[in-house]
Amino acid sequence: MKVIDRNINVWNKFKSSNRNKFSLYIFSFIFLFSLFAEVISNDKPIVMNIDNQLYYPILFKYSDKTFGGYFETEANYKDNFMTSKISKDKNWAVFPFNPHSYNSINLNNSTPNPARPSIHNYLGTDDRGRDVLARLIYGFRLSVLFAFSLTAIGIIIGIFFGAIQGYFAGKVDLYIQRFIEIWSSMPELYLLIIFSSLFEPSILLLIILLSLFGWMSLSDYVRAEFLKGRNMEYVIAARTMGLSNYQIITRHILPNSMVSVITFLPFRISGAILILTSLDFLGLGVPPDTPSLGELLAQGKENIEAWWLSLSTFIVLVGTLLLLIFIGEGIRESLDTRSS
Amino acid sequence: MKILEVNNLSLQYTHLNNTKSILKNINFYLNQGETLGIVGESGSGKTLTGLSIASLLDESIFHINNGEILFNNNNLLLQSNESLRKIRGNKISMIFQEPMLSLNPVQTINTQLTEVIKLHITKDEDNIKKIASEMISKTGLEETNKILSSYPHMLSGGQRQRVMIAIALVCSPEILVADEPTTALDVTLQLQILDLLKKFKEKISMSLILISHDLDLIKNYSDRVIIMKDGNILEDGETKKIFKNPINKYTKELIKSNPHNMINFKPSNKILLKTTNLNCSFITNNAFLKKNRKYFQALTDINIELNVGETIGIVGESGSGKTTLAMSILQLLNYEGTIQFDGHNLSKMDNNELRKYRNNFQIVFQDPFSSLSPRLTIFEILSEGLMVYKKLSYKQMISICSKLLNEVGLNESMLNRYPHQFSGGQRQRIAIARAISLKPKLIIMDEPTSALDVIVQKSILELIISLQKKYSLSYIFISHDLKVIKSISHRIYILKDSKIIESNDTHNILDNPKTDYTKSLIKSSFLN
Numbered sequence: 032m033k034v035i036d037r038n039i040n041v042w043n044k045f046k047s048s049n050r051n052k053f054s055l056y057i058f059s060f061i062f063l064f065s066l067f068a069e070v071i072s073n074d075k076p077i078v079m080n081i082d083n084q085l086y087y088p089i090l091f092k093y094s095d096k097t098f099g100g101y102f103e104t105e106a107n108y109k110d111n112f113m114t115s116k117i118s119k120d121k122n123w124a125v126f127p128f129n130p131h132s133y134n135s136i137n138l139n140n141s142t143p144n145p146a147r148p149s150i151h152n153y154l155g156t157d158d159r160g161r162d163v164l165a166r167l168i169y170g171f172r173l174s175v176l177f178a179f180s181l182t183a184i185g186i187i188i189g190i191f192f193g194a195i196q197g198y199f200a201g202k203v204d205l206y207i208q209r210f211i212e213i214w215s216s217m218p219e220l221y222l223l224i225i226f227s228s229l230f231e232p233s234i235l236l237l238i239i240l241l242s243l244f245g246w247m248s249l250s251d252y253v254r255a256e257f258l259k260g261r262n263m264e265y266v267i268a269a270r271t272m273g274l275s276n277y278q279i280i281t282r283h284i285l286p287n288s289m290v291s292v293i294t295f296l297p298f299r300i301s302g303a304i305l306i307l308t309s310l311d312f313l314g315l316g317v318p319p320d321t322p323s324l325g326e327l328l329a330q331g332k333e334n335i336e337a338w339w340l341s342l343s344t345f346i347v348l349v350g351t352l353l354l355l356i357f358i359g360e361g362i363r364e365s366l367d368t369r370s371s
Numbered sequence: 372m373k374i375l376e377v378n379n380l381s382l383q384y385t386h387l388n389n390t391k392s393i394l395k396n397i398n399f400y401l402n403q404g405e406t407l408g409i410v411g412e413s414g415s416g417k418t419l420t421g422l423s424i425a426s427l428l429d430e431s432i433f434h435i436n437n438g439e440i441l442f443n444n445n446n447l448l449l450q451s452n453e454s455l456r457k458i459r460g461n462k463i464s465m466i467f468q469e470p471m472l473s474l475n476p477v478q479t480i481n482t483q484l485t486e487v488i489k490l491h492i493t494k495d496e497d498n499i500k501k502i503a504s505e506m507i508s509k510t511g512l513e514e515t516n517k518i519l520s521s522y523p524h525m526l527s528g529g530q531r532q533r534v535m536i537a538i539a540l541v542c543s544p545e546i547l548v549a550d551e552p553t554t555a556l557d558v559t560l561q562l563q564i565l566d567l568l569k570k571f572k573e574k575i576s577m578s579l580i581l582i583s584h585d586l587d588l589i590k591n592y593s594d595r596v597i598i599m600k601d602g603n604i605l606e607d608g609e610t611k612k613i614f615k616n617p618i619n620k621y622t623k624e625l626i627k628s629n630p631h632n633m634i635n636f637k638p639s640n641k642i643l644l645k646t647t648n649l650n651c652s653f654i655t656n657n658a659f660l661k662k663n664r665k666y667f668q669a670l671t672d673i674n675i676e677l678n679v680g681e682t683i684g685i686v687g688e689s690g691s692g693k694t695t696l697a698m699s700i701l702q703l704l705n706y707e708g709t710i711q712f713d714g715h716n717l718s719k720m721d722n723n724e725l726r727k728y729r730n731n732f733q734i735v736f737q738d739p740f741s742s743l744s745p746r747l748t749i750f751e752i753l754s755e756g757l758m759v760y761k762k763l764s765y766k767q768m769i770s771i772c773s774k775l776l777n778e779v780g781l782n783e784s785m786l787n788r789y790p791h792q793f794s795g796g797q798r799q800r801i802a803i804a805r806a807i808s809l810k811p812k813l814i815i816m817d818e819p820t821s822a823l824d825v826i827v828q829k830s831i832l833e834l835i836i837s838l839q840k841k842y843s844l845s846y847i848f849i850s851h852d853l854k855v856i857k858s859i860s861h862r863i864y865i866l867k868d869s870k871i872i873e874s875n876d877t878h879n880i881l882d883n884p885k886t887d888y889t890k891s892l893i894k895s896s897f898l899n
Contacts (some may be wrong), residue, residue, distance in 0.1 A: 272759060278759075
């Protein structure tokens with residue numbers, strides 16, 4: 032007699048739809064791929080052989096002096112000194128697939144920036160001569176990581192407050208509800224503008240500020256589910272069996288309230304990506320040097336004739352959001368024990 | 372004279388890719404002026420038979436494969452929608468189980484009643500008014516003008532059903548299909564509504580099709596009866612004959628399933644539970660000042676006693692405080708008064724003590740669909756209580772849960788299924804297994820059989836009794852159904868408007884009821 036693991040069932044159900052399966056595979060592949068962005072798109076060689084000695088510039092920093100230059104700073108593997116060194120005699124270097132990093136400027140470009148897609152820059156360059164493909168890969172990684180952490184924090188806080196409100200109801204509910212009303216009436220955008228001028232703009236600051244406000248929309252739904260759940264007969268039965276409040280919440284009410292949380296999950300993730308993108312677009316987001324999709328879009332707007340900027344960013348953005356929503360929809364469907 | 376004839380009717384349900392045959396070549400007829408009862412358990416196709424007669428089927432999912440429905444020798448299935456509309460509501464009318472759902476909540480009774488009159492009888496405003504108020508007063512409702520100008524939610528359940536009857540009968544139809552017309556009402560109202568239908572039937576010489584799961588009701592009110600199961604008609608004939616000499620095996624079982632006296636043992640003299648002056652009230656109108664607050668008294672001075680191994684029945688209609696009493700005994704509500712349980716004063720226990728003591732009293736609910744968490748497997752549901760009180764290994768847990776399932780007549784292979792994979796009766800067995808998992812001394816049964824079909828009901832009652840014998844459990848059995856209570860309890864408390872108005876041994880109370888209310892209860896349960 033073996034109790035079948037419920038998670039296996041859910042996974043089997045999720046897998047049974049091609050849309051779910053391929054969305055998940057494609058997204059995970061791209062995301063994993065982007066986690067290794069440094070190896071895929073970088074202006075440093077992965078490995079090189081100079082005068083019979085092996086160097087790994089991606090892993091270690093080598094100063095210019097190491098190769099016989101004059102500077103203490105890290106070597107620039109794209110300048111004339113290094114390129115001539117690499118091409119000399121038996122020396123060789125393996126560059127990543129896209130030999131540009133997100134902030135490396137292609138100074139050897141023959142065309143003015145932004146430059147069209149060419150053999151040097153597969154998706155062209157932006158108006159400062161930085162490679163668009165490199166910025167897309169790094170920007171995608173940053174957006175997704177940002178969205179995951181913002182969503183996770185928002186969900187944890189949202190469930191916490193929603194659960195407390197809904198489960199204990201009465202006065203507790205009343206006070207937290209009033210607090211939420213006051214808190215949510217604070218102008219989020221102004222706060223962002225004020226804080227971005229007070230502090231050095233950074234990803235962490237953005238996450239903190241957005242988390243302070245992001246949980247409220249979710250806690251409302253969790254609260255409603257808990258208010259409904261606390262009076263269900265199986266909850267009363269659990270109470271008569273002597274289960275503690277914590278056990279009742281985690282075993283009975285929470286799993287039955289997760290549908291709304293999970294239904295919102297993909298929308299929250301895609302929403303977070305959109306928030307970051309639009310803040311960057313407005314110039315309120317991440318520091319200027321950081322690779323970001325929003326900043327690329329803003330450049331696309333300013334250089335309207337450089338279609339490769341807006342088009343490629345648009346495709347990445349829409350593709351990401353679409354995949355996330357397909358995955359979320361699949362998860363929601365497969366978690367529903369009632370559908371066969 | 373046959374007013375309605377159904378020949379070889381087959382009905383199919385198609386949704387997405389599922390096809391299910393619902394009615395299988397059924398044949399019956401209805402004579403002018405007679406009452407035809409249709410009996411069957413849920414899912415037997417009795418409601419859909421009624422709906423097809425009134426041509427009210429949703430054609431996108433239901434398909435009539437073959438057969439004919441002859442109304443005055445016209446095949447209704449071949450009529451155009453246009454001509455059907457002239458028949459529906461005018462010649463063939465229908466009333467449903469839940470009056471609150473069949474009346475439009477945002478329109479007054481007047482609008483809803485005059486709508487039908489305008490459509491089928493007359494367009495003259497003065498006449499409409501006259502017919503409407505006459506019709507309302509004919510259904511036994513006083514203050515006709517007040518009723519006409521009210522919205523459905525302002526009326527009581529009985530009033531609503533009377534209004535439904537007024538709307539259904541205002542055109543003096545030739546056939547009325549009544550689908551469980553009294554199931555949603557309190558028992559004492561049941562007789563009034565049925566008598567009203569009977570009176571109308573005689574007055575306008577209408578024929579009545581009475582659909583019900585309640586055998587006693589059909590037995591008392593119908594001339595002929597049809598027994599349905601799984602879309603087949605198993606037996607039909609005169610009511611008296613069928614109830615006297617049922618031929619079909621299922622019919623025999625159905626008639627036998629009417630609860631008989633099942634208790635054949637005496638409880639001990641030891642008192643298990645005693646409540647003293649139990650009072651409970653809810654705030655209905657909260658205000659800042661205490662004197663402005665309004666309260667609803669849900670329990671007034673309740674004193675009950677329960678011995679070890681005894682079953683007490685608590686009878687009352689909806690709103691009488693039955694469930695509040697259960698919740699108070701389970702310590703899930705704030706109340707005044709004391710509850711003594713097995714030598715402990717429950718009212719004085721603090722939360723922690725209480726939580727450790729809770730395994731001694733458990734509850735089984737009415738609705739087997741909402742009393743089991745849909746996201747937990749049966750194993751998780753059954754093992755949950757055990758986890759609180761003992762540290763057990765996974766293997767021990769499995770063996771205990773398997774034993775519990777066997778105890779309630781289920782197979783241990785069902786442990787890893789989810790509740791929705793079970794029928795109502797099986798779910799109720801699981802709920803009982805959960806209740807006994809903690810070896811309680813008292814189980815409160817809150818209408819445990821009301822949502823079940825009669826045959827299933829009987830088997831659940833038998834299970835309850837056998838468990839009681841085995842573990843000398845005490846039960847508080849709450850129900851609105853005096854028949855069930857009678858078959859299972861040693862003593863009965865009658866609850867009305869938050870008070871206990873009568874209490875005695877079961878046979879004493881049934882043979883010599885003292886209050887009028889008890890008398891009317893007994894009468895409407897067809898126990899005399």
